[in-house]
Amino acid sequence: MYNEECQKEQAEQRKEEIAKVMEADQQARLKAQKVHPLNPPNLRDTLTESQLAEVAKIKWWHSIRLAKNFVTDGLCEHGLGDDVFSRFGMSKNLTGKCVADVGGWDGLFSFRAEEQGAEEVQLFEPTVDDWGNPTEAYHNGFALAKYLRDSNVEKVYSSVYEAHLHRESYFDVVMCFGVMYHLIAPLLALKSLNFMLKVGGTLLLETAVHESKHTANLPAWMVEPGKADDPTNCMYPTKAGLRKSLKAFGFAQIEELAEFPGPRVTCRAVKTGPIMGIDTRRYRGMDEIRALREKRGEKL
Ligand SMILES: C[S@@+](CC[C@H](N)C(=O)[O-])C[C@H]1O[C@@H](n2cnc3c(N)ncnc32)[C@H](O)[C@@H]1O
Numbered sequence: 001m002y003n004e005e006c007q008k009e010q011a012e013q014r015k016e017e018i019a020k021v022m023e024a025d026q027q028a029r030l031k032a033q034k035v036h037p038l039n040p041p042n043l044r045d046t047l048t049e050s051q052l053a054e055v056a057k058i059k060w061w062h063s064i065r066l067a068k069n070f071v072t073d074g075l076c077e078h079g080l081g082d083d084v085f086s087r088f089g090m091s092k093n094l095t096g097k098c099v100a101d102v103g104g105w106d107g108l109f110s111f112r113a114e115e116q117g118a119e120e121v122q123l124f125e126p127t128v129d130d131w132g133n134p135t136e137a138y139h140n141g142f143a144l145a146k147y148l149r150d151s152n153v154e155k156v157y158s159s160v161y162e163a164h165l166h167r168e169s170y171f172d173v174v175m176c177f178g179v180m181y182h183l184i185a186p187l188l189a190l191k192s193l194n195f196m197l198k199v200g201g202t203l204l205l206e207t208a209v210h211e212s213k214h215t216a217n218l219p220a221w222m223v224e225p226g227k228a229d230d231p232t233n234c235m236y237p238t239k240a241g242l243r244k245s246l247k248a249f250g251f252a253q254i255e256e257l258a259e260f261p262g263p264r265v266t267c268r269a270v271k272t273g274p275i276m277g278i279d280t281r282r283y284r285g286m287d288e289i290r291a292l293r294e295k296r297g298e299k300l
Pocket residue numbers: 076078102103104105124125126129130135138158159160161176177178179182183
């Protein structure tokens with residue numbers, strides 16, 4: 001009997017200790033990520049019990065502020081400080097801009113763009129990734145955060161490859177963070193990112209890169225399936241490869257903004273025109289080849 005009571009008491013104590021640790025953890029996170037002055041005007045002071053229960057059902061990738069006193073416990077290490085967003089090249093003033101967030105997951109960067117005054121923000125996420133994995137779970141966090149933040153960010157269910165079919169030559173800024181090395185066809189993705197932007201628009205691209213002394217100046221994409229124990233990891237550009245690919249796909253003023261462990265880089269580039277210097281949509285495939293060969297007098 002005495003033992004039972006002791007065990008009960010100890011269990012209660014442990015529960016209290018855990019609650020204290022969790023509370024301290026939440027407070028530490030809040031302290032580290034002070035309320036941004038541009039937080040949405042209608043941000044709730046706090047979440048209700050039932051809202052907290054919904055939040056707890058989600059495996060958050062991003063740490064997103066859902067109320068003045070609540071930030072989700074995201075798995076990635078982006079955090080919420082100004083330094084983070086400047087590392088990704090995000091301008092503090094996006095007033096009146098149309099911004100796309102390709103592969104935006106829970107929406108941290110989309111919400112930030114909205115806070116910084118963007119007129120329209122669209123987040124693109126596929127329903128199935130390049131490997132056939134449904135991304136359903138990735139969508140719930142964004143939906144809940146959008147609701148709780150009373151946000152106008154719009155979700156578009158589309159892979160990067162088709163994103164330009166939804167909005168062509170439309171965006172002032174296209175952000176694509178942490179996506180390229182998961183893709184089977186990263187160059188096709190660059191084509192779509194080009195087509196999404198207005199001429200003069202800005203691409204912000206963050207990706208893991210391949211780095212070794214043998215490939216330092218090689219303009220290449222290295223095939224490294226499953227790297228870092230992630231079966232959806234696929235191809236990594238060298239820094240020279242990324243630069244050359246961006247150039248070939250109609251971007252100029254390419255700047256490396258930040259490098260960080262991984263190794264990873266963030267690039268800013270401006271869309272100057274069509275890809276590879278030619279308007280590929282005017283290319284008529286076999287007809288054009290036939291006409292060219294006819295002109296050359298070649299036997300068809
Ligand atoms: C590592 S997460 C990066 C999330 C977020 N952009 C960030 O930097 O925190 C990769 C994201 O790319 C998305 N993704 C994967 N394949 C994609 C595709 N073909 N088109 C667009 N997004 C894709 C995933 O669903 C996921 O949200």
